Amino acid sequence: MNKIFEIPLYPYTRSPDQDAQTPVRRKVVVVGAGPIGLAAAIDLAQQGIEAIVLDDNDKVSFGSRAICFAKRPLEILDRLGCGQEMVDKGVVWNLGKVFFGDRKVYEFNLLPEEGHRRPAFINLQQYYFEEYLVKRARALEAEGAPIELRGQNKVLDVTDKGDHTVLRISTPDGDYTLEADWLIACDGAGSPIRAMMGLDFVGRVFEDNFLIADVVMDADFPTERWFWFDPPFNKGQSALLHKQPDGVWRIDLQLGWDIDKEKEKKPENVIPRLRAMLGEDVTFDLEWVSIYTFQCRRMEKFRHNRVIFAGDSAHQVSPFGARGANSGLQDTDNLMWKLGLVIGGTAPETLLDSYDTERIHGADENILNSSRSTDFITPKSETSRIFRDAVLDLSEQYEFARPLVNSGRLSVPCTYDGSPLNTPDALPGGPARTRPGAPCPDAPLDNGYLLGDLGCRFTLLTVDADAPDTIDEAGITVPRLALSAADDATGALAARYLGDAKSAIYLVRPDQHVAARWDTYDETATRAAIRRATGQE
């Protein structure tokens, strides 16, 4: 049977653009058909904005790669029209076990908060993730949405022309030139576009190697995340076992710095390692093996005039915490509504500067968290190892030490505190988790969930408060979503949106972050907040 990642999903076909006498100008060109590039293009297409995706390949990612998708990206995918497929296929897990040496020191249950449509995380191979996004893009294309995937289209060079970008592209049929009003570079951590533009990617390289393997086996390991510090089968290093769909298990083994990568990747070297880990009597097939080193880096700024970087091309983190693809999806979610308003002529180009402000804030938070996890997992000095081992020893007996064990702080969305788009908090007694800049937490309603009702446009959410049904301000139409604390018998809506307040009004952005909130409706303040949230003040 062919694996999904061996089949060309968007094979090369000749585009009429290649035969044009003068280069064709496209609205938005997205470089890279990975999870972030595809999400970017789908978002644009749903807004009716032309998006052409170029990729030098024509298949989904080889091997599982990003495997852990958190709640927030799943909520974003719901808005992109493919969240359900991901959740249906994905593996939901809540239980984690931590081992130190030859013993289990403790286990934890993530006990996700009730009242959210989506689970805290799913495990899903990146190739499925991309396949579902490609399917969604194809479905949009079939409905007539302006989206196109061009496989085996490799960008050779990029020229900034002020109000547009000129791209030289190579294909199996030869080169052609294409112009783009906007170029979104989602071409990964090694971003060729970034290199062509001579832009720096500054940060820290971790001197370590990890062997990563996808193993197919019929073993009765439970659906849990198992993490080993200094296990007998990989002395002095760490290991991770995680379940994916289709009986595929993901194994990460830390190897250290001074190794021969080519040699370690050979099945005759990998299989004995896995046998030592899984047990002699477990039969398994090796589906994919890779060795990775990792780095925490980011660009100084993500927007360079008409070229905007998103995902790993803009910032790279270590894999601990699943902050790569998860944060990249939040990049495009942040960027695309703003770009839509700028392209539509509603908002000034300067609105896009808030993409830099907000997502650099997000990237720094992710880099900080992932660097700390890495420092715990792979101590860099004798003293840091002594402290690390002390934490693990204590964690077996004493609860207090368990929060100090850091095998990855799993991705949570960041709150854009201090963003220029925020209006100062005007809801006395309101919960901190829904302050201006925060991502809206979900809540159950009688006939569904809050986030589904918020949709992907500006919304005025009222909870036990009066306001007009719609407000038109500065080219933005803001419908009202009128709710009452009584709409949610579980009390989650009141706990998450009212706190100690009796009533609340939230101005929610298209990416479902809070722009402003008040206790009662004030027309002047609301209009000002809409202008502010769209860069028009």
Add this chain to the structure above:
Amino acid sequence: MADLNLKPNLAQADDVYADLLAAHEGLSKEDSDALNARLILILANHIGDRAVLRAALDAAKSARPAG
């Protein structure tokens, strides 16, 4: 928030000091280092105040002999 107390605070200073030494008696350097690390973590949790701990770290660093 409590300030870091750098005034004498131990009623039986000699006994406390003797307890510390006794705990390390007969341990290898490696085991002693591990014990100290566990002790620091237990005490840090008990103090439970990052500002006090940072003040303690600063005090510990600045107490290095000159030269």
